[in-house]
Amino acid sequence: MQNKQAKKPYLQTIIFGAVSLTLYIYLFRNEKLVMDTFTLGGWYTVLPIGTAFLFSFIHGAFASNMLTSLGLEAKKK
Amino acid sequence: MKKLLIVLITALFLLPLASSAFAAGGAGPDKDLLKGVFLQVDAASHTAVFKRDAVDQTITYNLGSKMKAQDLPLNKKVMVSLDKEAGEGVIKDVDRMFLDMNFKNILSLIIVGFVGGLLSGFIGSGGAFVLTPAMMTLGVPGAVAVASNMCHKFPKAMVGTYKRWKYGQVDLKLAAVMSVTAIIGVQIGIQVQKAILHAWGNAGSNLYVSTVFVIILVLVGGYVFFDAKKLAKGADVSGNQTSKLALAMQRINLPPMMHFKVAKVKISAWITIPVGLATGMLAATIAVGGFIGVPGMIYVIGASAMVASATELGIAFVMGAWGSIQWGLSGLIDIRLALLLLSASLIGVQLGALGTTYVKDYIIKMVMASVMLIVAVSRGFLVPGYLGDVGLRAPIDPATAALFSQISFWSLVTALFTSSGIIIVAMISGMTKSRREERLVAKEVINNG
Numbered sequence: 001m002q003n004k005q006a007k008k009p010y011l012q013t014i015i016f017g018a019v020s021l022t023l024y025i026y027l028f029r030n031e032k033l034v035m036d037t038f039t040l041g042g043w044y045t046v047l048p049i050g051t052a053f054l055f056s057f058i059h060g061a062f063a064s065n066m067l068t069s070l071g072l073e074a075k076k077k
Numbered sequence: 078m079k080k081l082l083i084v085l086i087t088a089l090f091l092l093p094l095a096s097s098a099f100a101a102g103g104a105g106p107d108k109d110l111l112k113g114v115f116l117q118v119d120a121a122s123h124t125a126v127f128k129r130d131a132v133d134q135t136i137t138y139n140l141g142s143k144m145k146a147q148d149l150p151l152n153k154k155v156m157v158s159l160d161k162e163a164g165e166g167v168i169k170d171v172d173r174m175f176l177d178m179n180f181k182n183i184l185s186l187i188i189v190g191f192v193g194g195l196l197s198g199f200i201g202s203g204g205a206f207v208l209t210p211a212m213m214t215l216g217v218p219g220a221v222a223v224a225s226n227m228c229h230k231f232p233k234a235m236v237g238t239y240k241r242w243k244y245g246q247v248d249l250k251l252a253a254v255m256s257v258t259a260i261i262g263v264q265i266g267i268q269v270q271k272a273i274l275h276a277w278g279n280a281g282s283n284l285y286v287s288t289v290f291v292i293i294l295v296l297v298g299g300y301v302f303f304d305a306k307k308l309a310k311g312a313d314v315s316g317n318q319t320s321k322l323a324l325a326m327q328r329i330n331l332p333p334m335m336h337f338k339v340a341k342v343k344i345s346a347w348i349t350i351p352v353g354l355a356t357g358m359l360a361a362t363i364a365v366g367g368f369i370g371v372p373g374m375i376y377v378i379g380a381s382a383m384v385a386s387a388t389e390l391g392i393a394f395v396m397g398a399w400g401s402i403q404w405g406l407s408g409l410i411d412i413r414l415a416l417l418l419l420s421a422s423l424i425g426v427q428l429g430a431l432g433t434t435y436v437k438d439y440i441i442k443m444v445m446a447s448v449m450l451i452v453a454v455s456r457g458f459l460v461p462g463y464l465g466d467v468g469l470r471a472p473i474d475p476a477t478a479a480l481f482s483q484i485s486f487w488s489l490v491t492a493l494f495t496s497s498g499i500i501i502v503a504m505i506s507g508m509t510k511s512r513r514e515e516r517l518v519a520k521e522v523i524n525n526g
Contacts, residue, residue, distance in 0.1 A: 027416065028178075035175055038412050039112070039154070040131060045405030048228055048412045052401070055416055056232030056423060063424040064240075067431070074244055075434040075511050 009065040016062035023058060027051075110220065111157045112174065112408060120146035125168070127157065130408065139167045156218055172218035175411050182215050186417040190229070192497045194422030198237045198429020199500050200445045201389030202367025204422070205230060206452055207489040212414060214486065224404035225414035231397030233422045234390045240430035241387035248339035248384055251374070252391030254346075255353040259366055259392060260399055262357020270361060280466035287463055289362050290456040297372050298449030304376075305442035323379030340380035340388070352377050360396065367393065368449055375442075382441040383433060432500055435507025444496045451492035458485040 027034055038047045067073070113129040123146065128135045140146060141160050150173055160169035176182065189211050193204020205226060212222035241247050274282045308318065323342075331345040352373040360366030367389045374385035404410055433441065458481045465472035473481070 024416065024420070028413070031178075031413065034412065035154070038410065039174070039408035041112075041406055041408030042131075044408065045402060048405050048410040048415070049398075049401055051412055052228050052232045052415055052419070055419055056236055059419060060232070060236040060423045060427075063236075063427055066424070067427055072428065072431060074431040075507070 008069045008071075010069055013062060013065040013069050016058060016065055020055070020059040020062045023055065110407075111159070112154065113157070114154055115149050115151050115171075118146045118149045118151065125149055136166070139164075141167055141169050144168060144171070156220065173216075174218060174221055174409075175413075176216045178413060183417055185211065185215060186414065187421045189493070190418035191421035191425040192493050193418070194233055194237075194425025195429040195432075195497045195500055196425075196444075196448070196493065197233060197390070197393075197422070198240070198426035199386070199432055200367075200429075200441055200448065200496075201371050201386035202365055202393055203448060203496070204493070206365045207493050208418065210486055210489060217411070217414065220404075221409050221411050221414075224401070224407075224409040225411045226418075227397055227400045227404055228410045228412070229415040229418040229422065231394050231401055232419060233426050234394035234397055236423055237426040237430050238387070238390040238394055240427050241390060241433070244387075244430070244434055245339070246383050246387035246433065247391055248337045248380065248388045249391065250335070251337045251340055251342075251349075251378070251380070251384075252388045252395070254335065254349055255356065255370065255374070255388070256392040256395035258350050258353025259357035259360060259370070259396055262354035262359075262366075263361040263396070264357075265354065266358035266361025269358070277467065280463060284460070284463040284467055286362055287456050287460050289359075291453050291460065293359065294368060294449045294453035294456070297369065298446050298453060300376070301372055301442050302446035302450065305439045305446055308437075308439035308442070319379045320376045322376055326377055327379055337378075337380070340374070340378065340384045342379045344378055349378060356392070357396075366396065368452075371445060382438045382445070386433070386441055386445070387430075428504075429500060432504035432507075435511060436503045440499070440503050444499050447499065448492050448496045451488055451495065455485045455488035455492065458482070458488070 037044060038051075111127070111129055113127055113132075115125050116128055116135060117126040119125070123140045124137050125140060125146070126135050126137050138157070138159075140149075141163060149171060154174045156172045156174050157168055158170045160167045163169070189204070189208055193208055196203030208226045208229075209219075209222045212226065213219055217225070238247055238252075242249070270282065270286075273285050277285075304320075311318075326348045327342065327344050329345050329348065331347050333346045334343060335346050335349055336343045352370070356366040356370035356373060359369045370392060371382075371385045371389050374380045374388060375382055378385075380388065401410065461470065461473055462478050462481060464470045
């Protein structure tokens with residue numbers, strides 16, 4: 001119980017959060033280029049699908065660590 | 078058993094070759110849609126010069142009789158549908174493909190994304206039924222809204238599945254069988270849609286979709302609601318009871334038999350496959366297969382609401398990824414929309430997933446039922462208009478029609494917020510109770526030690 005505080009993944013939350021935010025800013029800064037190439041269809045489909053996967057790993061990891069840091073965890077059986 | 082799965086997966090990958098990979102409906106856009114930019118408009122001759130994506134030469138099209146030359150956006154990416162009945166090269170409709178992002182749009186996407194994610198993590202599906210109309214209200218064309226929604230759905234479902242799998246709630250085998258059969262079901266559903274479109278036109282098709290929506294949601298949602306109410310009052314403390322129908326189905330000993338370990342069910346493939354097919358057919362019709370998939374897994378196959386809703390997330394992942402590829406091939410995904418939705422829904426989905434560990438099984442059923450019933454009401458308000466369109470009743474006046482469509486949209490929003498309210502309240506009370514218990518245990522340990 002006592003060492004629960006120490007286990008909280010604050011560092012991971014910050015790192016994944018920073019990477020995720022950078023990716024978001026990077027993508028929206030290059031909005032025009034992204035929208036022009038991502039919507040060409042055919043093999044270019046890899047771009048939107050791959051991006052969705054990448055963001056779900058990075059941003060998903062951030063979200064997971066954030067919830068744990070906030071003390072929101074699944075019930076222990 | 079593995080053989081059957083291999084056969085199903087092979088069938089799955091051969092199907093798009095046999096039918097068209099770009100079929101209309103749930104699995105891809107219309108073939109008659111052209112994407113590109115208008116370079117020049119000539120108001121005098123009522124024509125416009127169009128440059129199609131990935132094609133070097135330009136084409137000059139005639140504008141349809143209802144179109145105004147000044148309404149055409151120049152040098153912006155557009156979707157053009159041609160009017161085949163008016164002759165060669167006549168434009169029927171032009172849609173701006175990608176909306177400009179402003180603060181209001183971004184904020185709306187983030188909020189709906191979060192609530193949709195929460196619901197998804199908790200009941201396995203959700204959000205999709207409100208995200209598409211919500212995006213369309215912001216000004217996104219229908220096809221782009223469906224495509225971007227799909228592209229946001231599969232990563233969200235993937236993260237949600239992973240979480241709930243960690244909690245031991247996902248039956249991966251059941252998810253695999255259900256998703257493969259559901260994708261086949263989608264193909265069948267599309268053919269049915271096409272036949273209806275061919276026979277009764279667009280109005281008939283709208284009427285069919287809404288009628289199916291309302292009937293299924295009222296029947297299934299009503300049943301789930303009464304079941305949840307019974308369980309809430311009943312003696313069964315765990316709130317988990319296998320339905321009589323499922324018990325009867327499990328007694329049918331028709332090989333090949335399938336054993337689903339997490340769901341703790343042994344049942345004939347002849348029962349499982351139709352449930353998957355029905356899920357897919359419904360997904361092709363109303364875009365939310367989970368409304369039949371989850372109740373199907375609970376009441377026909379005999380899984381608990383916990384396992385069924387978790388497994389549905391796995392199905393949503395496979396179907397969403399498959400659908401995204403179909404839409405992506407036509408270049409209709411607006412990745413900005415998908416990512417903005419994801420920014421909050423990835424948090425929501427994990428919160429919803431951990432929420433399930435604090436609640437009893439019947440709460441999941443209760444949330445599911447309320448969502449289904451409110452969505453049914455929402456869709457019901459559109460039926461009078463469609464009945465008017467096919468001539469089965471006098472056409473309703475435009476003011477009433479506008480009011481009905483407003484009611485329809487806002488009841489969807491209500492469905493989303495009511496259900497997330499129930500989830501959050503249930504989760505907080507579950508967490509408080511569990512913390513109190515933990516503290517009591519700790520105290521006892523101290524006292525006894």
